[in-house]
Amino acid sequence: MRVVLTGAHGFLGWHTRVLLSALGHEVDAVGRDGWATLPAALQRADGVIHIAGVNRGPDDEVEQGNIRLATTLAEALRSTAKPVPVVYANSVQADNGTPYGRGKAEAARILTAATSERGAVLRDVLLPNLFGEHGRPGYNSFVATFVDHVLHGRAPEVVDREIELLHVQAAARVLVDEFTADTAGQVHPAGTATSVSFVLETLQQLEAVYRNGDMPDLTTPLVRDLFNTLRAASFPERAPIPLSPRTDDRGSLVEVVRSHGGQGQAFTSTTKPGITRGEHFHLRKVERFVVINGCARISLRRVFHSDVVSFDVNGDEPVAIDMPIGWAHNITNIGDSELTTLFWTNELFDPASPDTWPETVGQP
Known part of the structure; x- marks a missing residue:
């Protein structure tokens, strides 16, 4: 399978590209400077995973940036000689009234119209809060921010609340698996229910154990994934x-x-x-x-x-x-x-x- 992957160099994009490569798929990686190559890439593609988006910035830039990226992809889809299925990395925040939510929701409507016109399938994947290795503190995830604080001995401010977390590799797996779908529709991947305070306390406990080279209790997938996130942020500075x-x-x-x-x-x-x-x-x-x-x-x-x-x-x-x-x-x-x-x-x-x-x- 040959996949066009937008946002390929970002947090979720990198993890998805790694998984696609591991599974033996060919990937046309589209980054910020690669959108001019999109029409040609679509001609030889079996499908698109659309991850590119704007997460942070002024309100208008966030909202319109997500709309603009979807519009560019929609125009390329309409110009392609064949119908090309799309898997869209949307968010559970879509249509929540924020600039980001409005932008993600409008992007879904734009892509729905374009794929429908071409007789192609759109899988609209509403992802919960993601975390994982190589996330940017203050940008991709509060978990990345907490990891940065814990590794540097700082105590972040915490506003506790219940939250659903999905590891970024699990999210990538959902996006890749959706290529097997033959009907359009929304997908709601389930994360793990936890709390902001639990995440911070767990990271602090993991750091206290691993600081001396010991291995913490990795019985649950959530704790294992939090530990791998912590390890990635400390490498190679703390090795060997x-x-x-x-x-x-x-x-x-x-x-x-x-x-x-x-x-x-x-x-x-x-x-x-x-x-x-x-x-x-x-x-x-x-x-x-x-x-x-x-x-x-x-x-x-x-x-x-x-x-x-x-x-x-x-x-x-x-x-x-x-x-x-x-x-x-x-x-x-x-x-x-x-x-x-x-x-x-x-x-x-x-x-x-x-x-x-x-x-x-x-x-x-």
Whole structure:
């Protein structure tokens, strides 16, 4: 499947693009400067996921910006020789009377008219509050703002209320899955009911545990996703995590993982000199690498970004490297002897859902 993805470089757009790529779909990524390419991209597309929008700014800019983007897409759809289905990343705030709500609602009406005229399907996905890895503080989500405060030891002001949260990868999955629909209509993905105060308290507890390299209790998906959001915001500044060997006349002992609850699975591997393992990324699982013998280079690259972050590590000075969500990673034996590495993940391996997506890191 070939998908035109508008807003491809934003928060939800990046996560959706990563998922589409992981699933083997071709993506024409349309960013702020790519709208001139839209008509040509639509000619070869199987469908559109329309995420581009304006979330913050002066009231008129927010409202009219969302309308303008939908109008541009509608005009391109009308000029295309074939009917092109559209999945629209709308919001539960549509038609709530705010400039943002009015803009999102009007955008839905514009796209409904355009797809109807062309005999195509519009799936209008009303998303609740999103959160997740690489959100911008003060822009994408209050969760991103809370994470930034917690990591820097600040206490944000809290106006407590009940709220429904949906992890951004779950939202991306809904948008991708809607391509299978053959009728137009609205979709209301369900998030997790929680409160603003619970989110802040949970992030503070996660930070208190993880600050020393321990793994918190990751039993529930919401807490796991909040933890992954926190980890992403702290990487690579807090990596690697130092481990403290305990040595006596018998030898040494190193605690590589201290888990405060939930599942977990550990395994080891040996790697011959010059060999690289890994070359993949994850969308939900927590994974830790610890070299316990030999010398290695652990390299990571955020998917669709070019910069590679590398750490040279060895078994004589053990450290932990935790893999952020959406970062391709590998480990290479750079020594002259066999490399032994211990790996830990927060979930038991499931062959039906391994959450291991191939992606080459590249050279640092």
